[in-house]
Amino acid sequence: MEKLLKYCLNCMLLMLLFSCSNSKDTYSHLSQAERQKLSIEVFNDGSHLPQGSVKSMTRIEKAIAIDPTHCDAVRELSVAYLKRGMPDKWKPQMDKAVACNPELWVGYRGYNYLWFYRDYKKAIADFDATDSLTPDFTEAPQGHSVNFWRGIAYLGLNNYEKSLSYFDKHIDKETKESGEDWVEQEAFLYKAIAHYENNQPEQALESLDKVLHYSKNLTADGKYYKGLILFEKGRCEEAMQFVDNAILDFNNGYFNSRPYVETLRQIYVEDLTQLKTKLGKCLNAPI
Secondary structure, three states: OHHHHHHHHHHHHHHHHHHHHHHHOOOOOOOHHHHHHHHHHHHHHOOOOOOOOHHHHHHHHHHHHHOOOOHHHHHHHHHHHHHOOOHHHHHHHHHHHHHHOHHHHHHHHHHHHHHHOOOHHHHHHHHHHHHHHOOOOOOOHHHOOHHHHHHHHHHHOOOHHHHHHHHHHHHHHHHHHHOHHHOOHHHHHHHHHHHHHOOOHHHHHHHHHHHHHHOOOOOHHHHHHHHHHHHHOOOHHHHHHHHHHHHHHHHOOOOOOOOOOOOOOOOOHHHHHHHHHHHHHHHOOOO
């Protein structure tokens, strides 16, 4: 029985080695153009699969095995590791994507550092790098300009002067090219927060008015910060109106948030109710 078990194990080992050996040569007969075409087909065939799922990752790994120069697939595999909470796997894979196509993916790596790891210094270094790689235009990883992302990163470091300078640069460029109504509400919100934390309440109120205007008055964050500033100015009755409306907006889903991670300076209903309690004491009235 023992000899039979050893024989079976040896057979299985030989089959495994034979399989691995064959897999290495599976695509060797294809030209580089054919490998590229097949890799794209395999990659696109599973685009409907959830990011980070086993089936999705198997499909991406196959696409990379066919064509290791398929930069989108290399980067997509890093996303799977990121969303599965495997930073030890994400980092080397993301670095491969950056090496494969630095102009496209170095800014995206900075975005990952910013939101998933809160490593603001590394994020800024990548945003600076992508900016220098494309001096003729402003890169926009994940749909926002590097100036917008740098404004947030410097706010995360409590460097208000640089944060405000990058938000101003971003807002000025967007306003000049498309009009102020095309600027993200978050840019005005974070600019207001930077002014508020930098003890510049009047400038903060100016930006908050823009948040209220462009959100069509549906913004828990904008109303919370406006109520907070008015409270600190002793205008408690007016502040209470903003906080009450902020709670309504929050309950209806009109608050700043991000998928997968907590956004920078995210507010919660507890922040609103605590401010309302303070205002109730200020007004000497029941809450």
